[in-house]
Amino acid sequence: MKRTSKFLISIMALLLCVAVVLPASASRYATLRPGAEGEMVQALQSGLKALGYPIGVDGKFGRQTTQYVTAFQRQNRLTADGLAGNATLSELFRQVPQFKPDQTGPVVTAPPSNPSVPGVPEASQPGTGTAYVYTSNRGSLNVRSAPRHGNTTIAQLPFGTQVSILGVTGAWTQISANGVSGYVMSSFLRKSSTGGDPGATTTPAPTPNTPSNPPVNPGTGIGTALVITGNRGSLNLRDRASYSGRALLQIPYQASVLVLARQGKWSQVTYQNTTGFVVDSFLRHQSDSTPTTQAPTETPSPSPTQAPAPNLPDASGIAFVNTTNKRTLNFRSAPSEGRNIIGQIPSGEALILIKRGSDWCEVIYNGQQGFVMTSFLRFSNESASPSPTPTEPPAKTEEPIITDEPKPEEPETPIFPRTLRPNDRGEDVLELQTRLIALKYTVSKTSVYDSMTQEAVRHFQAQNSLGVDGVFGSNSAQLLLSGTARAADSPALSYNTLRVDQRDGSDKAISKMQQALRDLGYPLSVNGRYDMPTHQAVVGFQQRNGLPITGIANPHTQSTIFSAGAKGYDTAVSELGASEGKGGGPSTSSVKLLHWFRDIKPRVAAGQRAQVYHPSSGISFTIRFYSMGNHADSEPASWRDTQLMNRAFGAPSWNINTVYVKLPDGQWTLASMHNRPHLSGAINANGFGGHLCIHFLRDMDEVNRNDPDYGASNQRTIRKAWLNMTGETVE
Incomplete structure (x- = not known):
């Protein structure tokens, strides 16, 4: 009997442990809805943007966020309610895990790989010590004037910034850094008693025989430099002198760094108590009396010797943009014409070649890594005529001289240099068709401005409140290239009243409304005609959503249909009594x-x-x-x-x-x-x-x-x- 009791007590204790542990490890997300603000909304928007939705990342859950959350839900067969609940967020972060937020909550502990790094405590108490900014996507952290998401952002701290802890209140920590005091989310801090990179794991110090970069005393250096990037963006600080090195943090444009050593294409620098390597061509040195120095030696050795040479970038040579008619070359995030264009490179620009393929090359331009089409490159061992056929990797010959002064930029050739009309042909027509397809407009890649292309342009113009004429002019081109153009399946910016017996125009307004009603469970077909099933669906929707019951889809009705709070066909409504209206007839x-x-x-x-x-x-x-x-x-x-x-x-x-x-x-x-x-x-x-x-x-x-x-x-x-x-x- 005693054995049985002990066994039952053991089982109950085990179940209690599981009940305590499971909720802490489960990945459930609180529902985000219109009006929400903060880092979680920013992660949601960043993930949608990475998937190609033309959404702005401002951390505020507004109408645009609702629109693209709904589009994501429809595309992934989720409930299309415009609310970012657990199922929606789980699917989003499964597809783009780089934006998945830290799920440890207000009580933060160190990653499993570094159990010695404690998190910032939750209890409301005065705090002491230091911590480091540790965001899940290595982005900047908002510093707010008060411990609430709705308060003013007074500064942004880059990943890895060291902060002084002044106090902790609930999920917020009061900090001081770079002359600014304010509040940050505790979940984005890592506290360390030893200092160093917040994301780094503990590794033994290198010995002279270890082919890693030598240690450096961060208190000494050969001078200072300013970060000057071509696109005024941030510069990656890496843990070794290689493009494959881990990015420790990002140094803002025009920030000042302490230069410890200049080693070929790389400089070893210290920024905000973090030491690493940056591409030297993006530094403007304050003093160039010593252009290149030997790396510091290990201090314990009584006889200083030259440190091992750093790892060079994994580059295979230099290539030059060689496009026809001096046009710019699209710089993409992945080797596919359907992937995001992250920049445009002028003809004649030199690129660092990482990997060469028959169709695509992986290159570095202005410190950013991406892909360009091989057929538009001239390699350093070739003549001016590009050859798309792969050859032996080019030998590492002399590279373009890079000075500290920024060189004047050549004027960019426009992507769409002319107005496009029916029967036009060429690369610009193909580019137009490719971009329209990326925005889900119905068109084929033919390089010919055919009737299908004209209709797609008309749809694009109507969808984006432009003049609808089917001619692709400067206004249409400017909007298409802006990154804010609306996709074919986006709800309209404004609505025209729709009524019975109308048919779809170039904006496809009836079809979009029918699809939205169908997604809400109303019984009708998507056919672009305001027929009787559509009329009855509109009547039923108005009845269930407290709108005037007219059977006419005016702008208010349409905006409600596309809203996150729209009520579906399964919503109960009051019916007339069975005997209502009976009788009253004559003999x-x-x-x-x-x-x-x-x-x-x-x-x-x-x-x-x-x-x-x-x-x-x-x-x-x-x-x-x-x-x-x-x-x-x-x-x-x-x-x-x-x-x-x-x-x-x-x-x-x-x-x-x-x-x-x-x-x-x-x-x-x-x-x-x-x-x-x-x-x-x-x-x-x-x-x-x-x-x-x-x-x-x-x-x-x-x-x-x-x-x-x-x-x-x-x-x-x-x-x-x-x-x-x-x-x-x-x-």
């Missing part, structure tokens, strides 16, 4: 057969109301006369009357129904009508969005002259009903 003997032109039209007017009784269902409803012509254009008097009419007749259609109409003077007469809305109406919120037609008795000779099709069908229905009621035949 058959009291129904007359009155003539439209002689008996009815002279005694009724537009705006008057009449009661309609449907003898087949026994349901009554009210209509209002709208216009008087060869028949009575009318409309249901209210949303309730539309519901009763559709309950009696069925789904809206042109089907002809026999009815009795009680005229304003109280007389009942035989008539026929349908319940299909068309054209315009005068009542705003009756759920109909148009008018219907009520037909009364007319002479057949006149009908055959003026309305031989649908009008004649109604006259035959009236005569047949009168024959069944009275046995009388009407000619």
